[in-house]
Amino acid sequence: MEDRIGMGRIGGAFGVRGWLKVRSDTQPPEALLEYSPWQVQQGGMWRTYDVIEGSMHRKGLVVRLAGVTDREQAELLYGADIAVTRSQLESLPAGEYYWADLIGLRVMTTHGVELGELEKLIETGANDVLVVHGDRERLIPYLRPDVVTEIDLAAGVLRVDWDPEF
Template identity: 25%
Template sequence: MGRVYGILGWLNFFSFTENQETIFSYFPWFILKNKKWEIIKLKNWKQHNNHFIIQINNITNRSLASKWTNTEVFISSNQLPKLDQNEYYWNDIIQCKVFNITNKYLGIVINLISNKYNDILVIKNEFKKNHTKKTMIPFINKKIVTNVDIKNKIITVKWN
């Protein structure tokens, strides 16, 4: 959840689901607050520019809402639709080891970024002690990403 919106306790909210409104069909929502999982109950939501604003039950003013800013929302993975063979969620790709087609280890996936052209793998590689390098590789299936093995957590790419 982003910053507070207005004086009545609304919060800016950004969805990272493929169809952004789909997030409102996955309930309950959870947050990790003070090392404890809490359930969020939504009172209302609205489309606002390129994101949403939400109202959480019992959050009625700006001061109460400010305690919820910069909080990530989680859902249970069993709420997600079942995928066909050779399909995967972004979350499945995180922590995959990445090798190029000559079997050179490039690093581990730490994030994915989406832009209007294609998704991008963010790879972390500790190639020297205390020295970390990040590499960004376009996720272009078959052209750059040649294989994704979710079971063994290995991705093969055409990349040096």
């Protein structure tokens, strides 16, 4: 199977007709509705669902998937991960990256000190933050080009101008 890129998670049932509450990891959240079909992981198994319709509701999305027609079926999907295949994603301009492409990169200072591996990114509002796990956890602001000076996907390295003692 082609690479899957995580895009969100199902938060539970919404109503009695099979609608689902969805937490989207896309920006803006409703951009997740532009992708269909979705790959939904439930109990370690992936299943494909076509997106029938969806909309923003308060602070999240509500979605209706093909084949999910009542509340009981919707409740079975609680907590399931949502992904799309890499081929469904747009090509990005040079110098822009999907977060999924950065996860797992080795993080090194501009002076060659390895800080660890990029575990995840956190959206804070002011700027995104790299969560790097090595000898300890480090939170490094994702500020290009001031802090994040180079991203080399081929080499698997993200370089930062960062004091290793911090």
